[in-house]
Amino acid sequence: MRLRTLLADDALGLRLLHGAGRLEARVRGVMTTDLRDPSRYLHGGELVLTGLAWWRGPQDSDPFVRILSRAGVTALAAGEAELGSVPDDLAAACARHGLPLFAVAQEVAFAEITERVVRRISGHRAGDLAAVVDRHRRLMAAGPGGGGPQGVLDLLGAELDLPAWLLSATGRVIAGSGRVPLPGAVAAELAAHRMTAALAGRPGPYRVPSGAGDGSGYALFPVPGDARGRAAALTGRQLAVRADGGEWPDERRDLLAGVAELIAAEHDRHEASRTVRRRLAREIVRLLRDGAVPAEVAARLRVAGPVLGHSLADPRWQVVVARVEGVDGGGDAGADAGGGVAAALLEELLTGPGGTEPALVAGAPPDGGAVALVPLPTLPGEGAALRAESVLAPVRAVLSAGLRDGGRLTLGVSAPVGTAGGLRGALEEARHAQRVAAAGNGAVRGAGHDELASHVLLLPFVPEEVRLAFTARLLDPLRAYDRRHRARLIPTLEAFLAADGSWTRCAAHLHLHVNTLRYRIGRIEALTGRDLNRLEDKLDFLLALRLSR
16 A cells, blocks of 8 residues: 555544655555564565654664664654654654654554554455456466466465465365465364365355464365265365455455365366276276176276376276265265265375376266275285275364264275286275275274175174164173273273283283273173173174174
8 A cells, every 4th residue: 555545544643744755655564663673573665653662862763763764664653652742853864764754643553553554455465466366367267387276376375475275175285375384284174164164054265263273263265166065065175275364355355265266167177187087987897897808907907007197017906985975965866976976085085195196986886986996006015005094094084074964985995906807806895895884883984805804794784773782782781881880891891802802911901900800801791691701702792892883
């Protein structure tokens, strides 16, 4: 803003003491100080507000004004509350150094001046930047040479001092203003906040107050998309800006909404680029489902290599199956919606460092889920293999926020296979692992090939009523006892079975004396009528605990 605009604001009642010829000078910031030497805090272009507590006599004025002038300050506004009026020697020093000087009446608070200046500056900067954003929008519309969302986020950081990040649905940082990193825990919390707000039907932008993880407030602008309801909550992107935003002028709020729309257009282009890989994934899954010969499947996989950016001639593969329940819609529409959301989540969960997308993902197969074919490096051993828990653990809390009130995500992961001929079995293994995951409790659950052993294979096929009755008969007496006596019979039982019935190992793990452990096990046996020395009873307890998770 210009000094002329500041002087014309009747609500502030500023009086110009010197500098009538410099009223066109621009103010780029505001600072309040009573330091004799505030130079370390000055960057140029400021309106400096001072209460004159530094002034002890005429000899103090010239050194103070000289420091401001050398720092490139635009103007000085001196309060009259401390001395009753602005000293003549201060006005003379400002005249010598060519620094405009205003007098601030006693009844005018510096906070009010600061607020008005900041609002004016924000509005002008937002208006100027809006033109830049519009130009950036046209560049992006012309093709990928426009630079993508990163360029406009850099503008927000440089021109408006607004650190901003584009976040995926789960809180993965896709792009950011660069200079200021966003901690992973804060990104996850912001994503969970957006999911909860979107699921409640609240329109954006959303304000996340101080305490989001690093003591700063945030404003969240949802990136527009086609999905609605729970599907939008689970898959939508967001623009996160580190600023409270509660008292932003309309110009700035509109600017940020425009940036979110710009990013949405770029996202649409990115989605279109995924068409080839999604079509390949559907073809390969169809071949596996129809029992095609391995040579035909291998030919399709060779075509997929360049699309995935893999130079490996014959990588190992894993199959991941996901199913999402409780999305909007019902009947066939509900299955299609669930398959689309499951596919979008699989693409997100399997995105690698730097945004690489190594997997082929097919959405909405006949069961309403999604299938991913994931190539693995041909390294010795199984260290590079995917595990269901390693995929889900980083995003469980975030996704649970979007799946509350009846939604579920269940994931099944196959063992790695080294040939195209093994993919059909891997697909069936991943599907069964997904059914095992669905047999347990919790909004976000996964299972892998390592859990498809012995009795666990049968769990998904036991009727739910039978499972509930079985676990209640064995565990409810223990739960009731724990509640009444604040005991820990259930954790003790779990630890005892995990130690394979070893008294010494279990007691050491629980930090108990063996006699205390024997007493607890005795209570468990008395309450349930079972004998933990018998293999059959141990197995029943193990099954009950597994089914109750």
